[in-house]
Amino acid sequence: MFELDDYIEAETAVAVVATALMLSPRARRVVRRGLVYGLAGVLTAVEAGRTLARGAQAGFSAAVSRARQAPTVGAN
Secondary structure, three states: OOOHHHHHOHHHHHHHHHHHHHHOHHHHHHHHHHHHHHHHHHHHHHHHHHHHHHHHHHHHHHHHHHHHHOOOOOOO
8 A cells, every 4th residue: 555655755745735726726826926926026126137237337338438538647
């Protein structure tokens, strides 16, 4: 028959969790909400990274522009 080790295997645990998620409306709602919030967090982080990169690029461009316009030392 079945031994205790048969119920503790990872494949069995995954199957049990998947079945519980499919059959439980509450669990599906929690998972769906977690996925939505997780995706929103990822999108927010990506947008923040893009904004940071754009700001760094603008700052670098401004610094290069000022350096080119600055008079050189010792120029007559």
